[in-house]
Amino acid sequence: MKAIFFIFFIFIYSFQARADEPNAWAGVGFESWIGKLPTQIVDGKALKLIETDGVKKITQKIVPAYEMDAINKYYVESLVSKIDNFIIINKCMPHNCPSELAMIVIDMNSPRIWVGLFLRDDTHSSTRWYSNGDDYSVLPNTIKQSFLERHGD
Amino acid sequence: MKYTYEQMATLVRDNNKSLCFSDEFIICLIWKESGFDSDATNSMSTATGLMQITKSAVEMVNSNTPNGTHYKHSDMTDAVKNIQCGSYYLDIAKNKLNGIDTGYGTDEGYSKSIMACEISLKSDKDHYMVALHKIHK
Numbered sequence: 247m248k249a250i251f252f253i254f255f256i257f258i259y260s261f262q263a264r265a266d267e268p269n270a271w272a273g274v275g276f277e278s279w280i281g282k283l284p285t286q287i288v289d290g291k292a293l294k295l296i297e298t299d300g301v302k303k304i305t306q307k308i309v310p311a312y313e314m315d316a317i318n319k320y321y322v323e324s325l326v327s328k329i330d331n332f333i334i335i336n337k338c339m340p341h342n343c344p345s346e347l348a349m350i351v352i353d354m355n356s357p358r359i360w361v362g363l364f365l366r367d368d369t370h371s372s373t374r375w376y377s378n379g380d381d382y383s384v385l386p387n388t389i390k391q392s393f394l395e396r397h398g399d
Numbered sequence: 400m401k402y403t404y405e406q407m408a409t410l411v412r413d414n415n416k417s418l419c420f421s422d423e424f425i426i427c428l429i430w431k432e433s434g435f436d437s438d439a440t441n442s443m444s445t446a447t448g449l450m451q452i453t454k455s456a457v458e459m460v461n462s463n464t465p466n467g468t469h470y471k472h473s474d475m476t477d478a479v480k481n482i483q484c485g486s487y488y489l490d491i492a493k494n495k496l497n498g499i500d501t502g503y504g505t506d507e508g509y510s511k512s513i514m515a516c517e518i519s520l521k522s523d524k525d526h527y528m529v530a531l532h533k534i535h536k
Binding site: 283285292321322323324325336338340341342343344345346347366367368392395396397398399 | 401430431432433434436438439440441442443444446451504505509528531532534535536
């Protein structure tokens with residue numbers, strides 16, 4: 247019985263770990279999303295790029311739940327784009343797009359993700375970046391500039 | 400496509416069909432709705448493009464504008480058609496839907512920051528970013 251549990255555990259562990267491996271990452275098929283909206287309706291169901299297995303696993307780890315709740319309300323979306331080897335997803339709040347927004351940056355070559363958020367209201371503004379890799383400062387300048395332009399630079 | 404302020408100002412100047420709202424007002428509204436991104440699409444509704452035009456708004460424009468004026472919702476990611484249709488719709492919302500706060504936006508405060516932006520933009524076009532930063536809740 248113990249042996250069966252052990253084999254089952256190894257099977258589950260290897261399956262879960264797979265999403266963190268570069269080869270599995272490449273299999274997510276990011277290229278196919280470029281030029282499309284990050285939410286696609288397939289057979290009546292919403293298919294979201296940020297909810298694909300590997301991406302969701304990482305964002306859930308690095309982004310606080312209250313920030314994820316906000317991102318999930320950012321229904322206004324731009325077409326998925328590619329800058330260098332990074333996939334870019336832009337989302338913002340309906341009727342308040344430049345003042346409540348998120349940019350999700352996915353490294354196509356390895357399982358690294360950056361999530362940038364911006365908020366502005368009457369009394370304050372804030373910018374937050376979350377990542378499972380290096381600080382956002384390592385991202386290409388074109389990506390950082392694009393984020394700034396989204397909220398008005 | 401993400402437009403610059405200068406590109407947007409030209410597009411609005413050439414395509415604003417509204418008799419009630421200034422070019423500056425529409426620039427500020429577009430910034431609020433889509434951040435000047437003509438591909439912006441709401442995943443939970445049919446709101447599409449620069450002015451986030453819905454299917455019902457397109458239908459209303461088609462049935463309330465001069466003969467020969469006709470738009471398709473599938474064209475609303477086209478910046479020119481979106482601004483034309485959206486600016487027609489603004490007048491309809493103002494005159495037939497109890498104003499744009501509820502006819503276009505979500506609540507009574509919807510247009511407040513747009514008007515603040517409009518006033519700022521009219522008084523100082525050179526520093527347009529100061530005006531655009533007035534767009535928030």
